[in-house]
Amino acid sequence: MITNTELEYKGNLYPDQIVDFKKDSDKFYFTTQNGVILEITVIRNSTIRFRYATDHVMEPDFSYAISPDAPRGYKDLKAEETDTEYLISTAKVKVLVDKKSMRVQISDLEGNIINEDELGFHYEENYTYGGNSVKMSKITQSGESFYGMGDKATHFNLKGKRVHNWVTDQYAFGKDQDPLYKAVPFYIGLHQNKAYGLFFDNTFKTHFDFAHERRNVTSFWAEGGEMNYYFFYGPDMSRVVRSYTDLTGTPELPPLWALGYHQSKWSYFPESRVKQIASKFRKLKIPCDAIYLDIDYMDGFRCFTWDKTKFPDPKKMISELNEDGFKTVVMIDPGIKIDRDYWVYQEAIKNDYFCKRGDGPLMSGKVWPGQCNFPDYTNPEVREWWAGLYKELMSEVGAHAVWNDMNEPAVMEVPTKTAPLDTRHDFDGHPCSHRKAHNIYGMQMVRATYEGVKKYVYPKRPFVITRAGYSGTQRFASTWTGDNVATWEHLWIANVQVQRMCVSGMSFVGTDIGGFAEQPNGELFARWIQLGIFHPFCRVHSSGDHGDQEPWSFDKEVTNIVRKFIELRYQLLPYLYTSFYRYYKESIPMIKPLVYHDQEDQQTHFRTDEFIFGEQILVCPVQEPNAKGRRMYIPRGTWYDYWTNETVEGGSEKWVDADIDKIPIFIKEGAIIPKYPVQQYVGELKIEELQLDVYYKNGIENSMIYEDAQDGYDYTKGEFSLRNFKLTGKENELILQQFKDGNFITTYETFKLNLMGLPFKIKSIQLDNESIALKDVKMNGSNTIHVTKEFTTLHIIGK
Template sequence: MITNTELEYKGDLYPTKIVSYDHEVDSVSFYTDNSVILKVTVLRDSLIRFRFTTKGYFSNDFSYAIDKSHTHGYNFLEVTDEDEYYQIKTSKVKCKIQKIDMRLSIFDLNDCIILEDELGFHWEESYELGGNIVKMSKTSKDGECFYGLGDKATQLNLKGKRLENFATDQYAFQKDQEPLYKVVPFYIGLHNKKSYGIFFDNTFRTYFDFCHERRNVTSYWAEGGEMNYYFIYGPQMEDVVTTYTDLTGKPELPPLWALGYHQCKWSYYPESNLKEVAAKFRELKIPCDALYLDIDYMEGFRCFTWNKEYFPDPKRMVAELAEDGFKTVVIIDPGIKIDKEYFVYKEALEKDYFCKRADGPYMKGKVWPGECNFPDYTNPVVREWWAGLFKELISDIGVKGVWNDMNEPAVMEVPNKTFPMDVRHDYDGNPCSHRKAHNIYGTQMARATYHGVKRFAYPKRPFVITRSAYAGAQRYSSSWTGDNIATWEHLWIANIQMQRMSISGMGFTGSDIGGFAEQPSGELYARWIQLGVFHPFCRTHSSGDHGDQEPWAFDEEVIDITRKFVNLRYQLLPYLYTMFWQYIEQGIPMLKPLVYFDQEDIQTHYRNDEFIFGNQILVCPILEPNALGRRMYIPRGDWYNYWTNEYCKGGKEIWIDTKFDEIPIFVKAGSIIPKYPVQQYVGELEFDELSLDVYYKLGKEKSVVYEDAQDGYDYKKGRYSFLSFQTNGKNNELIVQVHKEGKYDTQYSKYKINLIGLPFAIKAIQIDNVEFLFDRETLKKESYLIVDKGFTALHIIGE
């Protein structure tokens, strides 16, 4: 036990005795005799906010992270005054706040401890910077595990790690390097097979220590601002993640093409080079939906301009690429070149839209164009102006997406690689220094970009991608993990980063396939594409300094592997689109680490490599050179090997033999996996048949398929198709029931039903209780049926 005297000696201050409290509707405020106030707000029965102040009053309550439309409302709230503590009880948890020192503990309704303070809230006055360094420490139990925190380049389970959150341009980052590009101060704790979450909503530089400094203590602290955190109770990890994602917001559906394969390089220019790349994709029959233009498309790296020598007629070029199915995505950075002849600079200067230093002059920094000023995206007026700048790119020229880079913000030739900390920001009417605004600068740029692209792309949907992000950025933008390296270690990192981002609320994320810096071998590129097609955002990107990184930069075998796996992604587009729909509707992550999938199986708690793609496909990448097999863990349940259709019982580690053109993929028994025919780009083909891979299981299993017009907003008016399939397998029969919702009529009229794993020979088939005539020999040989899509029940009867 650390005494108050020891704390004073360390320079830390802490709450003293609670002298009063008041209860107003959903909030209970506690007051100490040294002016600390704790405000506890019950947002939902399993979602409680804890907010502390040391000055006797709270500053304006404002957050960029919280989605204003998040779900709130509780079923039960009771406050009781006990001898030594106050208790706040909901229908899910009990929170006890000690009267003597304000330390708190949270229990489930069976009085099992979920989370308890060690020192709890304490702080250190920072006379140098002004304000407090605010701190929180929690007791950690033996065997407790920790997950989340966005795209950290370390193992999935964060136990024993100390991590830093400060958005940083970390070119060619290494394993375990801190900090990186994104800031997601949210983690999930798992103990005694029960999960909870903590979201520390503080935009200052923050730190998290998961039993690194002290074995049984987890702590987090910030270099300013409030101790303001949200506690989320599961007990399932799914409950924690969906509640957090609802709290910080979800995106709208992307256009389906955004889930296709994208190709990027620094840089494709001139126009003839871009056209060659486009033609080669079509010649080699490797599907591709988007081509990217990096900074060299601009005139002297000035945003919203075109280099007319390289791209003499951008509108014509973009239209010609579109005729061949390619959407054009362009980069836009925050640095605006100081040039009195440059229209963007002139406008921002006249309207006073640039960030300023504390003593008045504009913040000046070097980036690609040379000396630049930087818009203050925390000012709503500046965001509105920025959104308007996209009219020419989107409306007139026909660009389909925008890529925000360098928005940590990154600045060259200075030791800290970013703005000085004295730069001032509007912060939506809550003026502050860059210390507070740094971590959300990139998100507010992406937000302004999103509103501009959305406005001018309408009635189509916008597509935006950002490098830097704070919690909640997923409402506006997809993201990627920044400037990685073409190494096997980075392939391992990418695999974990995507799982971590997915359970940290930011689902629409990918890595630079093949690595941005340096040159991958053909084998590394092939293994990376095999993983990358199972990430929500799928893009090859490279610096180009070390040679080409298109699929044809390698040998024929790598070209064939690339084609095979990109084809598979395009076949799985309806499955991927359905995953995305479940993400935006229910906050369900698109990628699920094994611990999320089955937290009660202790074997999953330290697994890094395997993950669940959607709800029903298990993927395990090959992460080492010269590997023709690997050990992997098959989670509990019944599975089929995707390549061989062999049945496998889960709950064990097994050795899988594999080939260079395969990675281990398993499908959950009972699943129905929808597939489109392979297209070279989304919308290329009209087809009359949706393939359904039906995997037999003894017992029941549910699958869903969401479809709509693939772009536009008609889906919000009910013009979508949502199919619920229920399979029910018995010893000698299989029943498939279908229920449809929505007003959208899909272009196909038939299902091609591929029957996998049936343990019996088929004697008869009924569709909606009517005998279905079929060719016994063909069915036995081909294992599929073609049926009209309107049925509600398919009954397959064994001999």
């Protein structure tokens, strides 16, 4: 085991000899001679919490990140003591604590070291603010790679990088610029084909060094608060991501329209312009489900008001848009204009809901309305009031969803871009300064918004979007990556950021398609749409100061390409919705980087461009101009080219043709991909038949289709349809078995099966052990058949 060093080094203090040990149910306490306490909590067999305190004092235990529904429980737990160490064993891992230095080593049951302290926990008194800066250093294993950390705009593998968490309004950010809008202090380590995760649940400004300063050391530290981290063991990366996501939570299912295509701009006004945009979508037959109203819909940028000149009758407008299939999404910011005649301001002043500075005066800062005060969303009473403010907007005016922006909080014309650090917060009864509350301010704002929207759109489901976030924010809102730029480099960044967010627990994510700042040309816009339709949140948004950015804003060729790909998204909605169901139910990310998909393949560890959409669709965007195709890595296995149905063997790089109207899309062999007919908006058509694209495989593959009423809460009471398919392919036969669950009755009665890649001609078909004439399944050529949705086993025999 590692040996002790000096107790003080470069001003840092270290734990010394352990002098006391006690066990209390799932908790173990170790106390050193110099007053450091280590509390180890076994959450699950492979999830262990480490919490350190100094001066013999454990602070009250509180976290905004941890889901109240996080699963707990373990199978085996035992503790042993030797002359030199304590050993805690679960059914999955062993935790060794060195008696001399309190350093920790975590191994699997075979004794392979997974994670090991270098200097381990150390700390330094913060003379400016009081308390400690807390630090942890770990040994970087040979060949170790690092992933995660939220929205970092850098290479997907973080090895050799140093990053920081301090949510920041970073307009037109660049590649490698840091920090950005999210603080997600969670990373995944991978070495010797064993993955683990580490979540540093500390809301102060945090820093992570992934073998940047010293190539054999990974460290993380915070400028205040506790050294409090959770360790997750895989060994599969998928298990690590799921354990972290289980801990911090998943959202409920959104209404299906929230997964459609959305159109936004800063800003669409007046009402006639909004209706003109809506009308053009329908005229050009480009599917769209939502139109966004940015801050210009308000009266002088005052939240919860309307500019009656631009929007004389918002209720009527929203109702008319809804009749044409458009949901209306409105923006709400945190800054409340200082205006004694403004009712929201009056209520907040009367009830003392605004944040105050350290010496007492209200914290104020300039945002769009001018000087503003800011509600303290860390106060439960303020959150309840804020939720209630949505009543008129949602229940009476009829808005469908809310978009919280500027909630870092962003403050203009100050060097820090945010609230002063001495701003005070309630922190749910644990009063603190903005140093501690800054990273969760936006999260608590959108939490309050979510509660209000959920209450006032009931019995429909809420849809809320946030720009700022901390770990766990995914329980309340979807998100996007902030104010990007219309450049090819930003198309690359968008792809990496969304993959990174998905393995960081936040799958309901997208980017401003086409770029927020500056103007894309038609080719860049088309290529961005081709990527964006595969992101869980799909929205075009632009700053509006450089012209329009609608699907028809370029030439006819671009408009047709954009329509083609938006139509593809609408066809794939049941597939995407099923992926969301698995995210909600099983904490499985909706987009999977190649290393997540196949960590055993070393080639995937540094791949950035390719990703798996859902479970079985491989996508690789084209990210440079004038391209007629690109080289890409095809993961191991057999894949079908979506456009040609030709098969390709993976495990190597290949050139793939992809002119401006295509991007490389491949389907895993054996997959069953459900498709709806193209609709102009969700719910426009009654689905008469579900198309299933069946990709032959010589072997076995499982697929799933989840459906429900597409809105409302009946799905929580068993009103859903879950179909699990098992495909078994042999040389001269194909067997499809269906296992059904749930009480929801779909509108369609039949499946249309498109059989791809059959190596034989169909001779006969058996449906649930009964031979049926080929004419009775409406054979269409040799590869399309129509069958009842109720079948249990479909047996196709070849000749």
